[in-house]
Amino acid sequence: MTKLFALTLAAVSSAACAQTPATNPMPDGSRDMYVGLGVASGARYQGAADTERSALPVLQVQLSNGLFVSGMRAGIHFGRSPQVEFGPLLEWQPRRDAAGEGDELGGVGDMRFSLVAMPLAAFSDNRLAGMPVIHGRLQGGAFLNYYLTPDWRLTSSLLYGAGNARNGMKLELGVQRLAVALGAHHRLAFDAGVSFANRRYNSAFFGVGESDSLLSGLPVYDAGGGLKDARIGARWSWAWSPSWMLTSSVQATRLLGDARLSPLVERPTNLTVSTAIAYRF
Amino acid sequence: MPLASHLTACCTLSLVALSIGAAGPACAGDWVSYRDAYRAMVVFEKYGGPKNFLQSQLQVAPQDRGASVDGLQLTLAGKTNQVNLPLDPLGRTPFPLLKGAYDENVALLLSRKIGSFAVRPRVSIALQPDGVYEDGELRAACEQALGFARYGDGSLRSRQCGGVRFVFAKRAAEVGVRVHRADGSDASLPVVPASPFPGDADDGFPTVLYRFGGNERVQLVTAYPPLAIVPLFE
Numbered sequence: 001m002t003k004l005f006a007l008t009l010a011a012v013s014s015a016a017c018a019q020t021p022a023t024n025p026m027p028d029g030s031r032d033m034y035v036g037l038g039v040a041s042g043a044r045y046q047g048a049a050d051t052e053r054s055a056l057p058v059l060q061v062q063l064s065n066g067l068f069v070s071g072m073r074a075g076i077h078f079g080r081s082p083q084v085e086f087g088p089l090l091e092w093q094p095r096r097d098a099a100g101e102g103d104e105l106g107g108v109g110d111m112r113f114s115l116v117a118m119p120l121a122a123f124s125d126n127r128l129a130g131m132p133v134i135h136g137r138l139q140g141g142a143f144l145n146y147y148l149t150p151d152w153r154l155t156s157s158l159l160y161g162a163g164n165a166r167n168g169m170k171l172e173l174g175v176q177r178l179a180v181a182l183g184a185h186h187r188l189a190f191d192a193g194v195s196f197a198n199r200r201y202n203s204a205f206f207g208v209g210e211s212d213s214l215l216s217g218l219p220v221y222d223a224g225g226g227l228k229d230a231r232i233g234a235r236w237s238w239a240w241s242p243s244w245m246l247t248s249s250v251q252a253t254r255l256l257g258d259a260r261l262s263p264l265v266e267r268p269t270n271l272t273v274s275t276a277i278a279y280r281f
Numbered sequence: 282m283p284l285a286s287h288l289t290a291c292c293t294l295s296l297v298a299l300s301i302g303a304a305g306p307a308c309a310g311d312w313v314s315y316r317d318a319y320r321a322m323v324v325f326e327k328y329g330g331p332k333n334f335l336q337s338q339l340q341v342a343p344q345d346r347g348a349s350v351d352g353l354q355l356t357l358a359g360k361t362n363q364v365n366l367p368l369d370p371l372g373r374t375p376f377p378l379l380k381g382a383y384d385e386n387v388a389l390l391l392s393r394k395i396g397s398f399a400v401r402p403r404v405s406i407a408l409q410p411d412g413v414y415e416d417g418e419l420r421a422a423c424e425q426a427l428g429f430a431r432y433g434d435g436s437l438r439s440r441q442c443g444g445v446r447f448v449f450a451k452r453a454a455e456v457g458v459r460v461h462r463a464d465g466s467d468a469s470l471p472v473v474p475a476s477p478f479p480g481d482a483d484d485g486f487p488t489v490l491y492r493f494g495g496n497e498r499v500q501l502v503t504a505y506p507p508l509a510i511v512p513l514f515e
Binding site: 024025026027028029030032081082083147148149150181183239241242280281 | 311316320327344378383387397398399436
């Protein structure tokens with residue numbers, strides 16, 4: 001299934017996964033901004049077996065007062081030391097629905113009432129069919145990064161507010177190798193980490209309630225909290241000029257714990273690749 | 282075939298990339314982003330610790346041992362004006378922190394290609410006009426440099442100041458450092474070829490290493506000005 005635009009934005013200068021950009025000292029009143037467009041290919045949802053391609057808008061903004069927007073994240077750098085970064089963080093949790101099967105669902109929905117107990121999923125290979133839509137949500141929290149050396153940093157972020165009940169919480173811990181220079185204009189960055197989620201987060205994204213089970217045909221599943229996934233990724237940036245660059249990334253994510261055992265999960269390991277042209281101004 | 286489609290998209294983007302890349306800074310040499318250089322250089326400016334014995338410069342460092350920076354020019358190429366930044370034989374230049382150049386996102390242009398190179402900040406000990414250096418001042422300068430280095434790199438906490446390295450030009454008329462002791466004795470320190478800064482590819486510069494010893498008061502005298510005095514962390 002190819003969609004015109006993914007409901008996501010990508011950042012350019014951090015590692016492959018969503019991370020806060022490094023502190024960017026600049027003159028008072030200045031900014032550093034990237035805008036671009038590219039393509040991404042990844043799992044249709046966490047744990048999906050099928051992939052989808054999508055156009056990928058790129059956005060990263062950093063202001064001299066510490067405010068930043070990086071992909072779907074925004075926050076403020078409060079730290080003044082080169083070794084520690086911290087501050088409040090907001091992240092947009094994209095909506096999850098049956099993804100492109102709306103029309104078919106409408107027709108099948110009418111049939112469901114005539115066939116009484118026939119689940120929606122009986123007419124679709126899509127395991128999200130019949131599952132409730134998880135609306136887009138703004139999550140709030142904080143980030144804390146610590147530099148072991150100027151090139152290595154430990155990253156962490158805690159976000160709360162995911163899911164329809166707005167009570168899902170996710171903790172991300174990671175380590176990054178920043179900006180390995182390959183000549184003057186090529187940079188590589190590497191990233192690895194794990195995520196933990198509370199029971200409410202996992203219930204929202206990986207659980208199947210009794211009513212959901214009736215609609216989807218999936219078995220009831222009570223997803224507990226704990227370790228959610230592990231990831232590893234790399235990003236390559238190629239600067240053609242001070243203004244233009246090509247940024248590409250690859251990231252592998254493996255669902256773990258109760259998330260991996262969810263009946264919604266068709267493939268626990270997902271690969272996401274993307275490439276985009278960005279303009280810096 | 283998602284992978285095939287993705288590769289197709291990548292190829293298309295790469296073709297666009299090449300066409301846009303061709304419209305990059307028009308020069309015979311190479312270029313550096315002023316913003317990236319600014320980001321690296323402003324850390325010293327913002328550092329609040331003691332730094333009166335230190336100087337910070339931007340270094341263009343070839344990664345090929347055979348590449349030379351002799352005659353190399355670095356130009357800050359703005360839309361309205363251009364500023365030439367003279368490079369010393371170590372590839373260093375004082376870096377102007379200019380809001381206008383930052384906002385304009387200008388390029389720093391190299392006058393010729395030098396192969397693969399890195400651009401990085403280099404902190405060294407300020408030179409004395411009379412060429413005379415007190416041991417105590419050099420120690421204080423080294424401690425200042427270590428304090429700044431630790432400010433940016435926490436892994437250096439276990440390091441200590443071990444001495445300083447005087448770096449001379451390859452074509453200097455006279456190379457050497459003499460040590461004057463309080464008892465009137467005088468000795469010359471050996472000159473050895475080495476890299477000026479850690480990580481520099483060219484290890485053929487004449488250098489003199491002075492290690493900090495006891496508490497004896499000594500003076501170091503250079504008959505000919507060195508290019509740089511580099512603190513040594515051990």
